[in-house]
Amino acid sequence: MSRMDETTKPEDSEVTDVLTTPEEWRRFLEQYDERYMKEEASDRELADLLDEDQWDLLEEEGRLEQWLGEAPAGEQELVVVEERLGVRLPPSLRGFFLASNGWKRVKGWVDLVHPCGDVVWMRDSDAGSDLIRIYGEDPDNDDYVQLFRRCVEVAAGEDFWLLDPTDVGPDGEWAAYLFAPKYGDLEEFSSFSALFHDGYEDMG
Secondary structure, rough: OOOOOEEOOOOOOOOOOOOOOOHHHHHHHHHHHHHHHOOOOHHHHHHOOOHHHHHHHHHHHHOEEEEEOOOOOOOOHHHHHHHHOOOHHHHHHHHHHHHHHOOOOOOOEEEOOOOHHHHHHHHHOOOHHHHHHHHHOOOOHHHHHHHHHHHHHEEEEEEEEEEEEEEEOOOEEEEEEEEEEEOOOEEEEHHHHHHHHHHHHHOO
């Protein structure tokens, strides 16, 4: 396998206001939810996401009442995860979980933001360990393999969202990555919050 492309840093998707509180996240996720359902959800996705009453509302009134998130996690749930991982999660990820413990659909090729209990070191996930093995067959990919080994996997599908606890900004946020194995693309962001914002802006 050839060397993966150099890591890129998006210029237009960086955000200056990092979402850290549950209240900030809830407001943003409600906007994300509305935009996704209007602009991104296919009929097939809607069939999976909507129950009978929601379908009736859509057909009769042309509007949706759907929450792509989950019930908030509790502080103790986060503590359990942090003890298992051996690190304190960054502020924007903690705030997200305290607003919604997971997320069902993300723009692009990420299917699910994990609930906090499913957040895992990439090296320990089934898909992550396979990717590390495959990319590790080429010595030129060593920098990327080492990144994957030290990153936490917070979302997955065909692509992955990863956070690096060894690269921490002054605000306590970890460097974040969107990794597309199909193309070997690795895109860097300033935080978990910036990853979510990138998907939101891309829908606009």
